[in-house]
Amino acid sequence: MEHSSLAGRIFRGVALSLILIFFMFPIVWIFLMSFQSNDQILRIPPRILFEPTLANYEALISGQLRTAAGNLQISFMRNLFNSVVLSSAAVLLALLLGVPAAYAFARFKFRLGETIAFTLLSFRFAPPLLVLLPLSLYYQELGLNDTYFGIVWVYQLIALPLILWIVRGYFEDISPDIEHAYRLAGHSWREAFTRIAVPLAGPGIAAAGLLSFIFCWNNFVFALILASADKQPVTVGALAFVTASGIQYGQIAAAIVLSVTPTLLLALYAQRYLVEGLSLGAVKG
């Protein structure tokens, strides 16, 4: 690429800027909307310059939504807290179950191994709505309806297959000889797993964990059907902004900004683990 001409470089710069503007525009626009009142947002033509207001954030954090039709109670902060709890717990559980399972599928050939792995993946094929109706009946019978545990459990349908299949590939990429060498040095099977296999698959585990966190965070239907108001995550809670006196665009924008922030921070933090190719240079062959 060093040989490209000046014109080529300029063209590439312009093209990249256009692409960036195209993809970033909705996010920037939402960010700007979150500092405007509903009247300012609905003004035609829209303006780039406006007097920013923190009213939207204030309303969300205090839980008091002032509309033309009167005051409305919303539990956005509660929803945000639920989202954090549900997604974190679901990913944690999926990692605890999925990483050892992925290792087993990667290292050992056993009866029905491939069938089991594929069945787990097939959970991702079925439309959630198809599963939901029978599931909500079962949940009512079992008393799991409207419990954190029940939702975390159903989130395993999202998180577990993802973690299992991504991490499995990373384990398969690690030369078994590295683990053999560690065992011959006098360490048990368990130590070889925790001190060699898991650290070496670290970038993969981080990527899978992050992805399943995002998928859990963005899930809507499971929580809509299986949880009531005080257990609902932000995705469901956002419905509250559709009020009798119209849609509260400003608050929606502020809610989006607040709910995107945790995943964005997490992704930025995990990024360095994702790009780090730890296994490089370990094995030649």
Add this chain to the structure above:
Amino acid sequence: MARLEINSVSKAFGAARPADGLSLAVEPGEIVAVFGPSGSGKTVLLRMIAGMFEPDDGAILVGGRSVVGAPPERRGIGMAFQNFALFPHMTARDNIASGLRARAGGDDVAGRVASISKLLKIEHVLGHTPRELSNGQKQRTALARALIGNPDVLLLDDPLRNVDAKLRYEMRLELPNLLRRGTAAVLYVTQDYREAMAIADRIAVLIDGRLAQVATPADIYAQPASVAVARLFGDPTINLAEVSPVAEHGMQSAMVAGARIRLGAADGAAPAGACWLGVRPEDLVVSSASTDDAIPARILAITPMHEKAVLLLRLADGTEWLAALPPDAPQGAADDTVFVRFAPDAAMLFDRATGLRIGPSHRLKAA
């Protein structure tokens, strides 16, 4: 001090039988090279000893104690892998110390790491991670890791395979001393016959999952048990000709490409019909003068190789032989007709049907 004993060990993977009734004993302090073409089952044998998979049949004993079924960490085995298998997320120091920490529990780990790395000349890179090491340093780190725990049995799986030629030469000189410092029974897998001959006390030749011959390097070269073994040792490879020797007046002789060649005294045993005649290229003498026991041949090509010259010859019946001559010997030129002779005791006879060598060799010259 423990002897490694392998008793009629077999292993099959589907139709493939990489180990078929293998028996071999390695004494403490002895280096045995397991040598064979690729796919002959060398690595499978090592991995069975190390416990990466279990034999279908037979016993593996370390110091008289069976290790079959024992987990790898309790077998008292050190191993260096062909691909080094270093732990990429640890420094060279931690790689080497990993074995000691598990066994001795912090008993002067630093001191022993320092002494072994000094021996292997890698003290200056102990703080580096594997990806910062050169191949030679990786290989030495892997060796240090295998050696540091003073294992009863040391398994080296083609450790010089992935290092460059110069380093390979140095290590061939260094390794025997290094390995003999301890009392480990050493099994050294290699695909290079020169490496096997340079390093080992004995060589176990493995062909298709069976041990074709176990003997000292000199014996294997001078008295190969079969054609297959003879072909694996020597560069250029041994020359072969189909012959049917006859005995006359107590002397054996055979027709090779139309010339009657003396093969030495008949030892009572009648010649066994169809045979392979084997002659090492360096035992051939090439001259332009005909004698009664010389085989006429035409030079097809000459490859000067500094320390020797290799001649590709075509005998009258179309057989192609190689001759390795000292570079100052008269060689002639391509297309010259020459005459090839060899001393009767340089000839080896192998049964054509079984490939096994017939009769005692008179050859005393070591390789």
